[in-house]
Amino acid sequence: MTASSDHLRWFENIGLEDLPLAGGKNASLGEMYRTLTTQGILVPNGFVLTTYAYRDALQAAGAWPKLHGFLDHIDTTDVTLLRKQSAKARQVVYDATGTDNLRHLVAVAYRSLEEEYGEEIAVAVRSSATSEDLPNASFAGQHESYLNISGAENIFDACRHCFASLFTDRAIVYRVNNNFNHFKVSLSVGVMKLVRSDRAASGVTFTLDTESGFRDVVLTTGAYGLGENIVQGVVNPDEFYVHKPTFRQGYRAVLRRVLGKKRLTMILAKKNIDGATTKNEPTPTDMQKRFCLTDDEVLLLADHALLAEDHYSRHAGRHMPLDIEWAKDGDDGKIYIVQARPETVASRKMAAMLETYSLHEKGTVLTHGRAVGEKISTGIVRVISTHDDLALFRPGEVLVAPSTNPDWEAVMKTAAAIVTDHGARTCHAAIIARELGVPGVVGTETGTQVLKSGQRVTVSCAAGEIGTVYEGEIPFEVTRIDADRLPHPRTPIMVNLGNPELAFHTAMMPSGGVGLARIEFIISEYIGIHPMALAHPERLAIADRQRVAEITEGSPSPSEYFVRTLSEGVGTIAAAFYPKPVIVRLSDFKTNEYAALIGGTAFEPQEANPMIGFRGASRYAHAAYADGFALECAALARTRGAMGLTNIIVMIPFCRRVEEAELVVATMKQNGLVRGRDGLEIYMMCEIPNNVIQMDAFAKEFDGFSIGSNDLTQLTLGVDRDSEIVAFDFDERDKGMLEMLRLAVAGAKRNGRKVGICGEAPANYPDIASYLVTLHIDSISVNPSSLLRTMGVVHEAELRG
Template identity: 60%
Template sequence: MPRSDTGPASTDGGGYIRPFDTLGMEDVPLVGGKTASLGELRGLLRSRTIGVPDGFAVTARAYRDALSEAGAWAELKMLFDDFDPADVAELSRRGARARDIVYAATGGERLRGQIAAAFRALAASGEGPVSVAVRSSATAEDLPTASFAGQHDSFLHLRDEDGVVEACRRCFASLYTDRAIVYRINNGFDHSKVALSVAVMRMVGSDEAASGVIFTLDPESGFPDVVLVTGAYGLGEGIVQGSVDPDEFYVHKPTYLEGRRAVLNRRLGAKQVSLAWRPGKGGAIRTIPTPKARRQRFCLSDADVLALAGSAIAIEAHYSKLAGHPMPMDIEWAQDADGALYVVQARPETVISQRDADRMTTFRLTGTGEVLTSGKAVGEKIATGPVRVVRGARDLEAFRPGEVLVSTATSPDWDPVIKIAATVVTDRGGRTCHAAIVARELGVPAVVGAGDATQTLIDGQTVTVSCAEGETGRVYEGAVPFETEELSFSSLPRPRTKVMLNLAHPDMALRAARLPSAGVGLARLEFIIGEQIGMHPMAVAHPDRLSPKVRAAMARRIGEDISPRDYFVRRLAEGVGLIAAAFHPRPVIARLSDFKTNEYARLLGGRDFEPVEENPMIGFRGAARYDHPLYADGFALECEALLRVRRDMGLTNLRLMVPFCRRVEEGRAVLEAMARHGLKRGEDGLEIWVMCEIPNNVVQIDAFSGLFDGFSIGSNDLAQLVLGVDRDSEVVAFDFDERDPGVLEMLRQAIEGGRRNGRPVGICGEAPATYPEIAAFLTGLGIDSISVTPDSLAGTLKAVFEAEQAEAP
């Protein structure tokens, strides 16, 4: 049963005040979800290094009594009878009147006196002058199926009794903001049955430190096994309002709970400004530009990230136990000037966690267009519409359904307009800003933190916004065609043959992990090195051999990392680690780098280390490089990163694969080099596979089987070498056909040779997805796994299942 609203209370004994330490989740009817949660957290985190600031609640009973004593209920009810919330002007008029009614009703001396006395008691309980945050807490908010986030007012850095009382009254009145009125109507809440409590809490001095938001799942894909910590300098409102692009950090829950304390992945945000209270006449919260040097540093140390993640995992476990089912959480944190960390809010995540886990709608562009701007993708969808640049309230009035809302940032007052937008694009903001949260809740795709959208995009211009290409959302010129596909996982067949995925982009991993695959048959290191690192491994290992111009470019790229080597190893480990974590404990096979010399030469510093070859396709690539003086030091960096994934991150589901290994002796030399760098086959369960993509791999498969744990057929290279066709040549491309009898015979020999030696054999080319007859052929031969791109998975599952059924007696 809920605790009585009349005690225990503060020293005035008036009954409208409840200290946080007397509250728990059973008190939601009295103080709302936000404040009840603060009381619950005070108890939960008492023994941890991260705490919850002290404070008190002004109960919902105070709100109800004040309105009853003022006789306000009848007029409030009348205001919202027979009311169309789509009429923006009328919504504004009635909302303003309702706020006036509540504000006037809550100004009585009895309530004022109790708030002032509670504030004095809180001030007396600490050292020095007190500064508090005053936050609204509705009795129907922060529920597992609804979120009122950002709909009611909050006030920061109040330092005197009159200011706190005034802020409490304005919080009570904010129950009738336009956005809150619309939200209640749309979600079937009776206005008169939703009350508001106010939390008064000691401020954490994050003005001079950092603050942010934590999700205990990935807020885009819904992947449940990570904690996402976002952070920026100054007060947390900067992140929520979307005025800054925050830093982001991922921590993998399962390996964290096994004792492997490591940041899985991190992304540096722009952190353009910080919000901070500054003294002066009356004091004020000001927006302060962040110095460039500070912007280029992460706002949190790894130790702080891991401490926050550990507390978030404990909070999620506690609330899940209370609910009797998994309860992902949305948590706000703040860091004091002395470095101490605090949780200042925790509520259930109410959008992604409510999604049907059995279904996935995929969007895919089928055409191309010029990219006008890009930012962080929110929503995994694609939408097309005319641009409407919104710079103020007057532009909002002109907004029409189906338009693309473009702005510097959004505010909670814009929620009714976001609901009718085709999509949202903002200059600033991260994946936990207001625009992202509301767009996600409304099912509207958004691109946030684009930087220059309001300058680049023009009113009336038709654009296509794609959030279906990984972490980066892109705005294309014109109406680019796209298609959608509805997948029901339970309706897909489950063949005996393992069907796995080919992945190059780590940012796609968390989404792809939802698909019913057997793991990752091919994770390419080239994309991470080429696109996310961009520096040649030998240039990283030997910066002394580079020109001053190239060294300066590398220095700009690495940011706060100590050296190019540290940057390279960290970024590669985090890229591979994100893929391995997404599919954990399913196997992930990462192929060592397989750039050709002309591709390596395009990397920063690459031209100083790469020879010029007439035919790079069959030149200095793959296994030939790893123990060669021209690349051995670069290969050592690859091994260091992969060892970090398995040893430090604890992701032992990661297997490694050697590409383009021409001879048995070459394979032996590569294994010895890997062992010297800590990657010894069999140690800690490490499996090392080899690509079967050269005819000699097939001819000598018995000998290769003595060295490696498995084979993955690269049908593209194998076919071109069997047929003698350069698949990159447009002139002879017509002769490249993986269905040729000679190629099929090589596939047969490879599979039978692997089975003869007790070695698993898979295929990671696109031939089985492109040609169902090849999938049937491979299945009939008893291949162990088939690995295809995510958009080919459903079709391949069906083709393989049908082939198995046809083979059945």
């Protein structure tokens, strides 16, 4: 290994304090190589041509006056002029950095790498600016990188192109937009051993959720081949979440995973006529259907990410979320960390102002994909197929493209929204949309086909992970509330939540936890198959059996598909609010709703009145559903056990009689959910008049109660709330209902049991919220959209006494 100098440093001689010398990217690489490899993190070795090398070369060549002439007072909105002047600037830098001294330094250093890794070892040559990877500026993708370069002269040429890339169109625009002086920014070049992820996989790991800013998870994205496909948004990668608090406690489980399509794999190639050293090939179909990482590899990456985050946070003196690039080597099977930088967008979302967007109505869906951000916007579509189409774009339009690249950023910053065919949350389009604070919908697959230039659309990212493009202009509302001025009632205000995609965002609102997590949403939207059809696929008709086999392909068994999917959905909600209580209600589909699931007609009877038929607790020990209920129990047992999410409370719905309660609790015990074990509490929905009348008897079987005001009102008043003819008689404020609420709360407290309410009555009617406060109810749970309003109502009621 050669000695370090002002112009060349090895990774072992660089740290975070050397940012002026090595730039953000290379300073971070040196920091990891120097400090974290001793903790088991693998970082490829390499060296850096320093910013001194860059500045001294330009000074010696007299390049500065020329660069000023090209760039002083440049109008970055004039795309043609920008392209012309930036090309001239790059040529000046390329010529200036071709010195014999730098050529010699690179040749000697490369020989040292060959001694360590083998002759003609391929390397990655990467730019690193002094303004790059800062906590307040990412500069992601602004400067060039080159992969699969070997031979001293080729490496030196790549280094010169990297130096010159300080003046790409996109880098110039970015500096202007962020008020960085072109001539106070310097660039270094890192040369490191190339990880052969072209034969395996690569991706990005974040130490927070990139959409909500939620900090208690590690998010890993990955795809086969080299990582450029993910950054460029060419592929939809796999996604994996790990929950930090329980992981640190020793629980080793993937919280949630999403299978990406991964249709292309970027591999290395011999240098072609265009100078490219990589190429894309179609990913085999069987590989697309498999995750690119094993659970053990995901957990290893989470471990490395937390080690790195802890180290960087100690260095910064504050919590420092990270954006980490990783690569798996197909030759040795090991995972390497090839970059770590501060995450600069989502980590700033812990602001005092709470902002929520909501559509007033729904419209015709044109396309949908992965949502970026949580906003809504309307505008005229402009389809951009090539760089030349950018000249047609007008500020305030919705940019629609197959994918985007950094050269487009001057235009992207004026867009009302961004929609792409390809990409996921770590692609270029997503990064820029997030940074600009505009809604983005990426990975639609059909956006450029179904959306037409001149068409007015509404782009909504306010409904979780799925972003939707609607036809026309749909009215929407923006609510902004100063979190510091929110009232804080003594009575815990909880949320009703069944959609895991909304969990992280909702958890960042002030609440006492989840008062009702319905698993029906996960079963219908994520699984889509009747639980009994997964427990007994042999009973299905051939067509349904084939559909089940297709959906569950890749799982060890259909039953395991259900258990894993449900446990990950419930686990996501529980992790988002951990350690606050999350009350998970077991399934309460009616027979007609169950029959609508794949395979459902083979197991469901036809009932004249499903509302008061075979539903809730009556199903759980019944032969017609017992095996399906066993899968529900297995999923919740896994979430509390393997995942460590013991904040989950299990709740039984629509339990008619005390004997039925005893049977259900015993059945749960047989299926691994034992009341009292590991602190497990079992609640009952109080939604049938008999629940109130026999509260003392039910209290012996359950640890708490949650009043379901909808069904309790319906059954108390004998009103079908879905009937247009008599629905006007459905009123939770009826004196008889108020007395029923009083008896329920009093009965629970008489028996030393917790009692809350999980209907919308307190949100819809402030007088009911005030009444419940006078009863000293233990909690009130409402939909997220009603949370802040209910907090105010309850706080005022408490002040009145």
